[in-house]
Amino acid sequence: MKLSDEQLAVIQAPLGAMAVTACAGSGKTATAIRRLIYIRQLMKSSRGRVALLSFSNVAVDTFNKGFQQLAINLPDGVNLKRVEVDTLDGFFTSHVIRPHAHRTMGANQAAFLVSGSEPFLSGFSYWRDGSFPLPIAEFKVGIADGKTFFYSGTGDNHELLDQAKALELVGRLGRTGAYTHDLGRYWIYKTLSNQPAVLRALATRYPQILVDESQDLGMVHQEILELLIKEGVQVSLIGDANQGIYGFAGADGSFLRSYSTREGVSGFELTRNYRSLPPIIDLANALSGREDKPYREPQPGGLYFLGYKDAELERLFDRFRDCLDELGLQHEQAVILARGADRVAKLSGEVEPPGRGVMTAFTEAALLRDQHARFLDAFKLVSRGVVSLLEDAPSGLASKLLGAPQEEWMLRLRRVLWGFTRDADAGLPSSNLLGESEWHALLLQRIRSLLVHIQRDYGFASVANLGNKLSKRDLRNAPLNAASPVGKQGPEIRVETVHQVKGESIDAVLYVAKKAHIEALLGGTGDEEGRIGYVAVTRARNLFWLAVPNSCLKELRPKLVSAGFGELTNG
Template structure:
C-alpha cells in the first residue's frame, strides 16, 4: 500500500479484460455440518461464531455471505468482510468467487480504509492526497535524535513498535507515560522519553504531509465520525459487515468498525479467544467475549469439530489450552477431531541446537522420501533468530526451504518477468483453454517440462510452476477465463501480497504461522526462556499469551507433529536449559525426557512456598519474588533504582532491549531478597547459569553498593 494516495472509486476493483462468464453455482449448504449450517443460515443481524482451530471458519463465513446474497437479504456489493492479513483476505475472495459472489468485498482493515480515504479525501481534506510512508524507521530515527533517545537500529525498532501500539490503542503522546506505567510496559526508553519521540514523530510526519498505516484507520474513522454526509454515503453503500479473527481487533480497529456500522447491527464476527496472540500490538479478545453484552439478541454458534488435525494432534492441543489459567467462558472451546487416527506427536530432547536442527532435517528428509511435499512441511520457532541453524541444516541436507517473511514472491525477478510476458500476451491471446496458453508464455521465461536438478535454478522453476498452478485454479472456478483475466488475478494478488504456494519447507515464527496449516509441523526450540519468552516471565497474563502461541503452533499440524528442545545453545555448551514448562503433562511418562527437572515453578512439579508465611505460591510473579502478594514487601527502592540504571547501561552496551538483560520482575526479586553470593542469586527464578556467568558479579556489586566493574 505504498505510494501516493490518489482519488479512486469507493469499492470497485479495476477490471482487466472483458468480464468472464458467471462462476458455477454450487449448492451452498451441501457439505456443511450442523453448526456451520446454523451459522451460515442465521438471520440477518448480529451473529457471533466462536470457531476453534481447524473448524472451517473461512468456509462458514464465506458460505454465510453467499447465503445472504442468494437469499436476497443483501446485494453482493453491499457486503464488506475484513480480516487481518492480505493472504486471508485473498483466500476469502477466492472462495467467494467460487461461490458465485465475486462482488462482495474482502479486504484487510488497512486496505479497506485506504480505499475509503482515497475516495473521501477531496471532501474531508480538500488539498492534494498525502503520501504513504513505506517504512517509518527513518522518521522515528529523526524523532529519536531530536528527543535525545537512542538511535541504534534495535532501539528504533522498539520505539516504532511502541508508537504503533499507542496509536492502535488510541493513546496519544500526552497520555502515553501514565498508560505505560499503569500497564507496566517494558519500554525501550523512559516512558517520558518515548512520549517525546512519539510527539516529535507525529510532527515530522504531519509537516511532511505523510501518512503511516495507522493514520489510514484514524483518518477514515474521523471522516465518518465528523462528516455526516460521508457517513451517510458510506452506510448507504455497505449494509452487511463480517469481521474475521475478531479476537485480534485493536481499540482503533474497533472504533473504525463502529463508525462503519453507525446504529446498525448487521454484523457477523468470527473468532477464537484461545488464539489471541497479538496483545503486544494492542489486540484484545474483549470485544469477542463481550459481544452478547453489546448485542443481547445475537445468535451465537460454537464450531468445535476439527477437520484439520488427527485426533492425536487435537488431543494434545486440548491439553495445552486446557492447562491455561483464568480462561473466560467464551474461550472454553474443546475441539473434537473428525479425521481418522494418525501417529502420536513425537517429543525429542537434544544436547544442543545444532544437533536438534540436524535431527529435524533428517526427519524432514524421511517425510519427503515418503511422499510428503516440501510445501506441506513447516519448522516453527518462537523468534526469527532461531531460523539460522535450521537454514544451515536443511541446506546441508539439500532440502529446499522458504523463510516466511523473506523476499516477497511477487518481488522475485523471475515472477516480474513472467507477469510482464503475460501482460504482453494478453492482448493477442487466441481463444482457448487458459492453462496451455500460460504454459507457452512461461516457457519463454524459463519454464521447462522437467525441473532443474536443484539450487537457484530449481527455485526459479518452482516459482514459475506456481503460476501455472494458479492458472489451473482460476480455470477451475471461472468458466471461459482468459490470459487477460489471469493477469488481473495476478495483479490483484500482487497488490495484496497473496502469493501462490511454492515448493519448499517453510521456516517461520509462530506468530507468522497464524492462519496457516501444514501436513507436518516441527515445533522447535521449546525451552523455558524461549517459550515462554524470557521477558514474559513474572507476568501471568504474558505467560498465558505465550501458552496460546504454543497452542496456535500445535494446531497448525494436520498429520505429523514433532516437538523438540535443546539443553544448550552451542555444541559442547553447558546443558543448563529446561524444556518449556508448557510441555509438562504432555510428554508421555515412558519418554526419557519425562522427568520433571528440579527447581521448576509451581504447576510443573514441586510447590513453591512463601518465604514469609510458608503458604503455597500460585502466580508466576509470586514465585519469582518468593512471597505471596498479600505478604509485606521488603523492597529496597534505592537498590531497585540502582539495578534499573545498571540494566539500562548494559542494554545499551549490548544493543538489546532492557528486558533481555533482566525483566522488571527479576530486578524486583533481587531488590527484595538482596542476594550476597552466587548461590543466593541463582535461587531467584529467572537467573540461571548463563545469566550468572554474564551478569552475576555486576549484580552482586550493585547490591553491595559498589561499582559493578
C-alpha cells in the same frame, strides 16, 4: 467436507450481528464464504453491499477463490457485484484514506503510504532528552476512553510519548499527505469521527460486515468498527480467541470474547476440528480448556518430543525428513517453526545479503525472487532501490508505487519496475551469477539503461555518483546464492516464525523451542506466550514434533508425557 450442524446454523442465521467462536481447523473459511453468500441472498434487491474482511492477502485470495467456485451455482437474481472481500487495511484505505482523509489531514493531495525509509522523513523525528531521536515510522497509536494517544515499543516495553510533541509531528506529516501503517489507522479513525457524512455513506453502502480472524483486531481497528456499529452497521466477528497472538497491537482476543454478550449480537460456536489427528486435538483441548471434537479417524502420525543440541541441528532436521518419508508426507507440506526472526535466520542458514547501501536492496531482491519466489517483496526492494537513484524523485514516490497509484504515469512506471524485477534475462540479474565479476557488471549495465528509460519517459534524472552508489564492495566472486542453508541437502523444508504460519494448515510441524517457550505452551492459553504455543500445535494436520533443549529435557519430560506427548529417543 460435509458441513456440520454448527456451520449450517451460522450460515443460515437471520440477518444480524453475530460472534462466532471457532476452534482451530473448524472450517472457518468455508463457513465465512457461505455466510457471505447467504447474507447477499437475504438482502435480495437491497443496494447495500456486504464485506468480508481479514488480515492478510493470502486469506483474501483464499476467500476470493472459494467465493468464485461457489458463486457459479447461484441463481441469477443474486447480485454478486455487491460483495467485497479485502483486508481490513485495504478496505478502509480504499473507502476512507484515499478519497477522504486528506481533508482531515489538511493535505492538498491524496494521502499516500510511506515505509519509513524515505529521506524526507528525517525531518519528522521525535527528539527525546538524552537519547537517540525516534523516527515517526515507529510511532504507534492507541485509543482509550475515546481519546487517541501515541507511544513506541511493544508490550511491557512501550514508552508513552509526549502527546503534544507527538501530535504536532503527526499533524505536520499529515499535511504532506503522508502516513505510515499505524498512522493510517489513526487517520481512518479521525476521518470517520470528523467527517460524519463519510461515516454515514460508508455505513449505508456496507450495512453488513464480516471480520474473519477477529481475535487479531487491535485497539484502533476495534474503535473504527465501533463507529460503524453505532452508525447501524451489523458487524459479525469470526475467530478463535485462543489464537490471539498480536498483543503488542492491542489484539488479545478480548473483543471477540465479549462481543457475544452485547445486546443484539447472537453467539455461535464451531467445535469440530477437520484439520488435525485426534492426539493433536486432545493436546489443543487440554491447553485451551475446550472440548472440540475430531473429524478425522486415527492414523499414523501424532505428537512427539525429542531432545536437541544447537550444534546438532542438521541431524535433527535429517530425522524429521526421514520421518516425513516414512509417513509419505511431502517435504513441501512441512515447516520448521521457531520464535523470532533471528532464530529463524539461524535455523535456515540465512546470511545477510551482500553489498553495501542501496546495493543490498538489489542483492536481497534477487535472492528473494530466485530462492523463495517472493516476487512482491523483491519488487518492493527494487522500487525503493531505483527511486533512491533518482535525483529529483517526487516525495513518497517509492511508497506510492507499492500501493495502488492513481496517476497514469505512475502506473506505467510501476509496470516497468515490475518487469525489471521479474526478468532475470534482461532486468534484475540471476542470483546464480558470480557476484563480483558477473552479477554486478550486468546489474550496473541494466540499471543504467533503466534510468535512461525513466529520464526519457518520466523526466527524472539519475544521481550523479551512480558508480559509488552501486559499488561492488563486499560482493564476493561467488554466486549470490552460494550460502547453503542448514539442513537443505535434501528437499527443502521452509523455516518460519509461529506468527508467519498463523492461519495455515500444515501436514507436519517441527517446533524448535527454548525452555521458556515450552513452559508457556504447557501453561495453556491464559497469556500470549501460551497462545503462541497453541498456534504452533494447532497448525499440524498429521505430525507435530517438539524439539526440547537437552539441557532441560530431564526436567520437562514428565510434564510433556503427562500432556500426551510420546518421546522419541536419540538412539
